[in-house]
Structure formats: structure tokens, C-alpha cells
Amino acid sequence: MLTIEAYDLARRFGPAWALDGLSLEAEQGEVIALLGPNGAGKTTTVRLLDGVLTPDRGHARVLGMDPVAEGAEVRRRTGVLTEAGGLDDRLTLTENLVCHARIRGMPLGEARRRAGVLLERFGMSSLASRTARGLSTGERKRVALARALLHQPEVLFLDEPTSGLDPAATRDVLGLIGGLAEEQGATVVLCTHFLTEAARLCRRVAILEAGRLLAFGRPSGLAAGLWSGLPVDLDMGGSADPARVEQLRNVRGVTAVEPNPSGATVVVTDRDVIPGVLAVAMPVFSAVPRPPGLEEVYFALTGRASAEDAQRAAVPA
Amino acid sequence: MRHDWNAVCAVVAKDFTAIRRSKAVVLPMLFVPFLLLVVLPFGIGLAARAAHGGDLHNILNKLPGGIARPILRYPPRQQLVILVDGYLLAPLFLIVPLMVASVLAADAFAGEKERRTLEGLLHLPIGERDLFYAKVLSAWLPAVAISWVGFVVFCGVANGVAWPVVHRVFVPTALWIVMIVWLAPAVAALGMGVMVRVSARARTAQEANQLGGAVILPLIFATVAQSTGLLLVSVPVAVGVGTVVWVLALALLARGASRFTRDRLAASL
Numbered sequence: 001m002l003t004i005e006a007y008d009l010a011r012r013f014g015p016a017w018a019l020d021g022l023s024l025e026a027e028q029g030e031v032i033a034l035l036g037p038n039g040a041g042k043t044t045t046v047r048l049l050d051g052v053l054t055p056d057r058g059h060a061r062v063l064g065m066d067p068v069a070e071g072a073e074v075r076r077r078t079g080v081l082t083e084a085g086g087l088d089d090r091l092t093l094t095e096n097l098v099c100h101a102r103i104r105g106m107p108l109g110e111a112r113r114r115a116g117v118l119l120e121r122f123g124m125s126s127l128a129s130r131t132a133r134g135l136s137t138g139e140r141k142r143v144a145l146a147r148a149l150l151h152q153p154e155v156l157f158l159d160e161p162t163s164g165l166d167p168a169a170t171r172d173v174l175g176l177i178g179g180l181a182e183e184q185g186a187t188v189v190l191c192t193h194f195l196t197e198a199a200r201l202c203r204r205v206a207i208l209e210a211g212r213l214l215a216f217g218r219p220s221g222l223a224a225g226l227w228s229g230l231p232v233d234l235d236m237g238g239s240a241d242p243a244r245v246e247q248l249r250n251v252r253g254v255t256a257v258e259p260n261p262s263g264a265t266v267v268v269t270d271r272d273v274i275p276g277v278l279a280v281a282m283p284v285f286s287a288v289p290r291p292p293g294l295e296e297v298y299f300a301l302t303g304r305a306s307a308e309d310a311q312r313a314a315v316p317a
Numbered sequence: 318m319r320h321d322w323n324a325v326c327a328v329v330a331k332d333f334t335a336i337r338r339s340k341a342v343v344l345p346m347l348f349v350p351f352l353l354l355v356v357l358p359f360g361i362g363l364a365a366r367a368a369h370g371g372d373l374h375n376i377l378n379k380l381p382g383g384i385a386r387p388i389l390r391y392p393p394r395q396q397l398v399i400l401v402d403g404y405l406l407a408p409l410f411l412i413v414p415l416m417v418a419s420v421l422a423a424d425a426f427a428g429e430k431e432r433r434t435l436e437g438l439l440h441l442p443i444g445e446r447d448l449f450y451a452k453v454l455s456a457w458l459p460a461v462a463i464s465w466v467g468f469v470v471f472c473g474v475a476n477g478v479a480w481p482v483v484h485r486v487f488v489p490t491a492l493w494i495v496m497i498v499w500l501a502p503a504v505a506a507l508g509m510g511v512m513v514r515v516s517a518r519a520r521t522a523q524e525a526n527q528l529g530g531a532v533i534l535p536l537i538f539a540t541v542a543q544s545t546g547l548l549l550v551s552v553p554v555a556v557g558v559g560t561v562v563w564v565l566a567l568a569l570l571a572r573g574a575s576r577f578t579r580d581r582l583a584a585s586l
Contacts, residue, residue, distance in 0.1 A: 013584055052439045052583045071579070076442040086437030090335040102327035103441045131338070147437075 001028045003155055003187040008058035009048055018044040020211045021058070026204075028154075031181045031188040033198035035298060036208035042191035043083065044211075046157045049189070050078055063154060076104065079153030083160045083191075085144035089133040093124060093143050096132060101150045111150075118146035137164035141173065149180075156180060159191045170197070177201055199294040207301050214301045223292040226300050229255045229267040231292070232274060235285040236263030247280045265290075320450070324443040328451035329458070332425055336459065342424050350413045350463060354471035358402050362478025365398035376400075395483050402475040402488055407496050410471075414464040414505035419512045419529050421456035426516030427525035436586055439579050449577040453509055453570065460505035468497050495555040503562040510569025517576060517585070 004026040011019045019041040026032045034042040047053040049062055051071025060067055067074045087096050094115050101111035119125045122142040132140065141161060148156060158177065162170040178201055180186045192198055198205055199219065206216040215222050234240070240248070240259045248257045248266055253273030258265045263284070266277055271289065278284055292300075336342050377385040377396065388400050429435035438448065468489070476486050489497070512529045519525035 047583050050440055052436075052579050054580045072442045072444060075440055078440075080437070080440040082433075082436045082440070084433035084436065086434045088331070088335055088432060088434050090338040091331065095331070095334060099327060099331040100437070100441060102330075103324045103438075103443050105321070105323060105442075144437075 002026070002061075003028050003030075004032075004049060004060070004062050004189065006045075006049065006058070006060040009045070009055050009060055010057035011044055011048060011053055011055050017211045019048065019208075022206070022208070022213045023058075024204075024206045024213070024216045026187050026189065028187055029181050029185040030204070031177065031190060031202045033202040033205040034189060034191045034208060035193065035195065035198050035205050035294075037193055039210065040208040041211040042208060043159055045208075046080065046159055046189065046191060050075055050080060050157060076151075077153060078155040078157060079148035079151065080157045081141075081145050081148045081159060081161055083163070085140045087132040087135070087140055087143055087147075090131060092129050092131055093119060094128045096143060097147050097150060100147050104151050106151065114150050115146075118149060119143070122146045138166060138169040141165060141169070145173065145176070152184065153186060155187045155189070157189045157191070160193070161190070162192070162194060162197060174201060195295045195298055205294065207298055209302050209305050212305070214305050215297075219294040219297050220291065222297045222301070226297060227267075227292060229269050230271065231290050232266050232268060232277065233260075233286075233288045233290055234263040234266060234277070234281055235287075236281060237283070237285060238262070240264040240281070244281065248277060251276050251280055321443060321447050324441075325447050325451040325454070328438075328443070328448065329455045332452070332455035333459070336421065336424065336455075339424070342420060346417050346420055346459075346463060349416055350467040353406070353409060353413060354467040355474050357406065358471055358475040359478050361398055361401045362475065362482075365394065365479055365482045395479075395487075398475075398479040398482060399487060402479065403490055403493075406471075407493055410464075410468070410496065411501065411504045413467055414460045414501045415508045417463050418456055418460035418505040418508035420526065421459055422452075422509050422512035423516055423519075423522040423525035423529065425452045425456050426513060427519040428522040430519075430586065431521040431523075435582060439583055445578055446574065449574050453513070456512075457502075457505050457509055460508070461502050464501045464505070465497060468493075468501075491552050492555055495552050495559065499556060499559040500562065503559050503566055506566035506570065507562050510566045510573060513570065513573035513577070517573070517581075 002025050004024070006022055006024050009019060009022040010017060022041070022045055024032065034040075034045055036042055044053065048055050049060055049067055051062075051067030051074050054068055062074050063077055065074050087093075088099075091099065094112070097115035097118065098108070098111045101114060102108065106114065116125065116128070119128050122145065124139065124143055124146065127135070127139070132143065135143070141164070145158075145161065148158075156177075161177065162173050165173060174197055177188055177190065181188050188201075190198065190202060204216065204218055205222075207214040207222075215225075236244075239261050240257075240263055245257050245259055245264060248254055248264065251273065253269045254266055254277060255269060256267040264281075266281075268274060268277065274287060274289070278287055374389075374393075377389055377400065388396050388404070391399055429438065443451075472486075472488050475488050476483075479487070508529075512525060515529040516522075516525045519528060
């Protein structure tokens with residue numbers, strides 16, 4: 001079941017388009033990533049999907065509702081972790097949580113109980129009665145995440161949930177996000193510029209740059225659209241000499257050979273070609289097929305977009 | 318349109334708690350009322366106890382007859398305290414609701430942007446109007462409460478210190494009652510109306526305070542004080558001035574409410 005659908009969403013601020021033609025979808029229990037540098041349009045996307053901003057073009061449905069017409073109902077069933085966290089330094093951690101729970105219509109007793117449970121779950125219960133002033137970035141993120149989960153949202157928007165966190169806290173938060181989708185069936189939209197966390201958590205990614213959607217889909221599918229063949233890293237104990245490189249190029253099914261300090265990377269059309277490659281390349285200490293990862297896909301797409309922009313700019317009007 | 322008063326109360330309660338814990342907000346809010354409503358009447362009372370009267374005739378003769386005439390009926394030793402506490406302090410008192418409302422409004426509107434807590438509120442299922450009402454109430458209610466509590470304290474100090482001279486309770490007068498019940502809440506609302514507009518443009522509470530507190534509100538105060546100082550010689554005139562201020566305040570707040578939309582607020586983040 002689709003919980004998020006966006007078609008050609010666009011929004012501009014003044015003359016500049018913050019988002020220009022975003023189309024994507026997410027199923028129940030799926031974690032999708034919005035990947036892109038600062039200013040790519042990730043936060044604008046979240047605001048549009050949660051009915052905080054109104055689109056200039058296109059439309060969206062979240063949990064079957066239109067965020068523009070039924071914004072309050074959408075927001076009742078979604079949870080958002082904003083990039084800044086948004087904790088009030090003058091309130092205690094419990095008060096920060098209880099206040100949002102009360103605004104969401106939760107009775108005071110229930111709000112306090114849920115706040116206690118979540119602060120405990122995030123390891124913050126010992127600080128529950130002190131104000132948020134002076135908390136570390138990691139602690140703030142954890143409290144803000146606890147607040148976003150108070151009402152057990154069906155859709156969770158997480159805007160840079162791990163920025164500023166140390167490796168241990170990052171691991172904890174990523175584990176928790178994965179658990180939310182798997183155990184609770186929540187749909188998670190993860191805005192990030194960290195490729196590794198997107199690769200670890202998300203089945204599908206939307207790659208954004210300067211407000212434009214460059215691609216949306218599974219990393220393997222996006223890679224297939226960009227490159228043909230399977231790269232295989234050969235460890236030959238040293239860089240392949242030119243004669244060996246030439247021999248490898250002549251093997252049937254090899255489309256490219258790139259020498260490197262430990263041997264060469266050979267691109268083959270199929271796994272079945274690998275034995276033929278090994279026969280020519282011997283001695284080979286290891287041969288590791290390495291399908292393109294999200295990182296290669298991301299940089300290939302953003303690099304291509306930059307090149308196209310430069311080309312357009314170079315063409316006289 | 319249905320309102321979610323539970324959500325409104327939750328935002329107001331949050332803001333009250335936050336204000337209470339902020340020295341930067343509480344201290345100026347208490348200092349000025351303390352100076353105006355405690356120190357000043359105390360000093361005037363002491364001066365009246367020490368003075369023998371007589372010198373005030375020249376001053377009273379220069380005031381509009383409507384103010385001077387009733388004061389001149391009292392014995393000379395009582396005239397100073399009745400002039401200052403009963404009449405001159407009344408328009409000055411309006412600084413209290415104006416200042417408290419503007420400081421709190423800057424904190425409630427621009428302060429949310431500055432603390433980066435506004436976006437979290439925008440993602441909650443609270444209506445734009447409800448959020449606006451909550452923000453207005455969390456500044457207007459304390460402004461009126463502080464004014465009223467301050468006035469009670471003022472009455473106690475003014476009557477207590479001047480008792481050896483006046484020998485009776487001389488404040489509140491009918492004029493003071495109109496000032497407190499009708500004009501002070503109106504002035505607080507006017508201050509709110511201005512600060513809502515100013516805060517929409519400011520990025521920090523300090524910026525809003527500088528723009529509103531240093532430029533616009535003094536102009537409003539001067540206008541209101543001038544009109545009340547010169548015209549407040551009768552209760553009907555005070556009621557009339559209060560009505561005008563209410564109309565202006567409600568017009569400004571209505572305009573502010575129409576511009577207080579999620580889209581506009583989020584776009585300004």
C-alpha cells in the first residue's frame with residue numbers, strides 16, 4: 001500500500017525554485033532516502049509532504065490524504081524530526097515532550113507516561129527533569145526523535161537525523177530507524193547527505209540536487225541505467241602491465257579494463273565471463289565482483305547533472 | 318471554524334513555563350513596573366510627608382482646569398501626592414502593559430524563530446488561527462495580569478505611604494479604574510498588534526524588540542500618553558480613548574492573524 005505519493009511537486013521562494021518537479025512514492029513500512037547536499041530541496045520536500053508549505057505545482061498524497069486540504073489530519077498521523085531538533089532550552093526534557101503530546105491531544109497523564117517511556121528507551125531518563133540547555137548534539141537528537149515518536153506516527157520524516165552525532169550514537173539511531181519500519185510498519189522518509197546510512201537503511205533513494213530530482217529508485221536499478229556490466233577487482237599483487245591489460249581487453253565479454261595499484265578493475269558483461277578473465281590474468285590472488293554502490297550512482301548522477309548544467313550555461317542564448 | 322482549545326492551552330502553558338524560566342524576559346518585565354508602581358509612589362509619598370505645600374499652586378495653575386480644579390480643593394499638603402499618584406501616574410502607568418506585552422510578544426513570535434523551535438510547532442496538528450491565538454494570549458494575559466497585580470501593589474504603597482498626609486484611601490479613583498480595566502488591556506493588545514507585525518520580519522526576539530521597542534512602541538506610547546494626559550479629565554473621555562485603542566489593536570491583530578500562515582512562516586525560516 002502506498003503511503004506517500006508525490007507528482008511533479010514544485011515550490012519556489014521568490015524567483016528561485018527550491019524544488020522543481022519531484023515525483024516519488026513510498027510504501028507502508030518502507031524507508032526511502034532523500035539524498036542530496038544542502039540546498040537540494042530535501043527539507044522543502046518534507047514541508048510540502050507534511051502540509052506545512054503549499055506547492056506551486058504538482059500534488060501529493062500522504063496516507064491517502066491531500067496535505068494541502070487535510071494538513072492537520074496528515075500532521076496528526078506523521079512525526080517529524082527537524083534538522084535543528086527544535087527543543088526549547090528553557091523547558092525540561094519531559095516538558096518538551098509533554099507539550100507536543102498535549103498539542104496533539106494526548107491527555108496529560110498519558111503524555112507524561114509516554115514521555116517517560118520514550119526518554120527511557122533513548123537512554124535520557126536520568127536527564128528528564130533538567131532543561132534542554134547544555135545537552136550535546138547527540139542528546140538533543142535523541143530527545144527530538146523521542147518527541148517525534150510520541151504518538152506512534154504512521155509516517156516519519158527524519159531530516160538529517162545523524163548529523164552531528166558520534167559514531168556510536170549514529171549506529172543507535174540508524175538501528176532504531178530500521179526497527180521502526182520493520183517492527184511498527186512505519187514509513188520513514190530519511191533526508192540525509194550521508195550515502196552510507198542511506199545505503200544501509202533504504203530500499204529506494206531519491207537523489208536531489210539544486211531542487212531537481214535526478215533519479216528515484218533502487219540503487220541497483222539506477223546503476224543499471226547508468227552503466228552496463230559488472231566491475232570485478234583483480235588483486236594481481238601489483239599493477240597490471242600494458243601487455244596484460246591488452247590481453248584482458250581481448251577476452252570475450254570484457255568491456256573495459258582499468259589498471260590500478262593492486263592489479264586491475266575489469267568490467268564484464270556477466271559473471272560467467274570471470275573464469276576466462278582469471279585464466280588470462282593469472283597469477284590472481286583474489287577476484288571480487290563489485291556492483292556499483294550508491295556512492296558511485298550518486299556521484300555519477302550529480303556529476304552528469306553538473307556537466308549538463310555547465311553545457312547549458314556555455315551555449316549562448 | 319472549530320478551535321482546539323486544548324492545543325491553545327498547551328501552547329500557552331508551554332510559553333508561560335518558558336517565560337518564567339527566562340531571566341532575560343522576566344527581569345525587564347518586573348523592573349519597570351517596580352520602578353513605576355512601587356518606587357515612584359513611595360518617593361512621592363515620602364516627599365509629601367516632608368513637604369509643607371504651597372509651591373504646587375504655580376504648577377497646578379498651568380494644568381488644564383479639569384485636572385487642577387479638583388486638586389486645588391484639597392489641603393496644600395495633600396495636593397502633591399494626589400496630583401502625582403491620582404493623575405500624572407495614570408498615563409505613565411500605561412508603559413507597563415505596553416512594555417510587558419511587547420517583550421513577551423517578541424519572545425513568543427520572533428523568539429520561536431530564533432530558538433529554532435517554530436518549525437516543530439508548524440509540523441503539529443494545530444490550526445494556524447489556534448497557534449496565533451495561543452501566541453497572542455501567552456503575551457497578552459501576563460501583560461494584563463502584571464498590570465493588575467502591579468496596580469494593586471501601587472494602591473497599597475500609595476495609600477500606605479501617604480496615609481499620614483491624606484488620612485484616607487485616595488487611589489483608585491474612577492479614572493484609575495477605567496485605566497486599569499479598559500485602557501491597560503487595550504494598550505497591551507495594541508502593543509501585541511504592533512509586535513506581531515514587527516516579529517514577522519525580525520529573525521530574533523532582540524531584533525524585534527529593537528525595532529518595536531525602540532521605534533514604534535514609543536511613538537504609540539507618546540500618542541496614547543499625550544491623549545490620556547491631556548484628555549483624561551473625565552471617565553467618559555477615558556472610555557472613549559480606550560475604545561479607539563481597542564479598535565486599532567483589534568484591527569492590527571486581525572491583519573496579523575491573516576498573515577500568520579504556515580506557508581508564510583515556513584518560508585521565512
